[in-house]
Amino acid sequence: MRPLQLKLTGINSYREEQIIDFETLTSQGLFGIFGPTGSGKSSILDAMTLALYAKLPRDTKNFINTNEKKANVSFLFSITTDKTRKYLAERSFRYHTGNSVSTVRNTTGRLILYEGDTVYFRVRNGIDYSYCDCLAFTINTNPYSFAEPVEFPNKAQV
Numbered sequence: 001m002r003p004l005q006l007k008l009t010g011i012n013s014y015r016e017e018q019i020i021d022f023e024t025l026t027s028q029g030l031f032g033i034f035g036p037t038g039s040g041k042s043s044i045l046d047a048m049t050l051a052l053y054a055k056l057p058r059d060t061k062n063f064i065n066t067n068e069k070k071a072n073v074s075f076l077f078s079i080t081t082d083k084t085r086k087y088l089a090e091r092s093f094r095y096h097t098g099n100s101v102s103t104v105r106n107t108t109g110r111l112i113l114y115e116g117d118t119v120y121f122r123v124r125n126g127i128d129y130s131y132c133d134c135l136a137f138t139i140n141t142n143p144y145s146f147a148e149p150v151e152f153p154n155k156a157q158v
Contacts, residue, residue, distance in 0.1 A: 002078045003048065004086065010071035010093075011050070011063055012043035017072075020044065051075035051089040054106045061104040063093075070094040070107075086114040 003022040008014050025031045033041045046063055049056055051073045056063060064071045071093045078086045089111050096105040 002080075003075070004078060005074075005076040006044065006047055006051075007074040008043070008047040008072070010065050010068040011047050011073060012065060013038065013040040014043055014047075015065045015067060047073045048075050050093070051091055054091055054109060064095065064104060088112040088114065 005022060006020040007017060009017040033044060035041050043063075046056055050063065052075065072091070074088065074090045076086060076088050078084050090109065091106055092108040093104050094107050096103055
């Protein structure tokens with residue numbers, strides 16, 4: 001998997017939308033993520049993990065910025081097998097106030113497969129499952145096996 005672009009809003013120290021263009025960062029080869037404690041280095045990796053898995057490995061639900069009620073993440077990446085395919089994993093989260101505690105809920109999620117400059121297939125909408133399971137199956141078998149045929153004339157409609 002090769003990260004191409006990450007957009008995150010409301011996640012930990014990233015209150016406002018931030019866009020990280022990994023294609024530019026990696027154009028000269030190796031790059032690093034550096035900064036002082038609390039500057040958001042781990043939040044970048046958390047955002048990628050949230051986009052793919054809808055949860056963090058340390059089982060924390062405290063990833064929404066304390067001044068926000070919702071968070072969004074959009075992660076564009078490519079996987080190369082017989083050819084390179086681009087995928088976009090998107091998720092939205094918000095606080096859900098229950099009877100006694102506020103918890104974070106994954107409210108929307110989708111995984112989109114791009115072929116060239118056109119979106120040909122939207123891959124299996126869903127909220128509470130790991131997109132990595134879907135990706136592992138599609139990469140090892142048929143890349144369109146989880147896809148619903150939805151052709152869009154341009155990316156603006158996605």
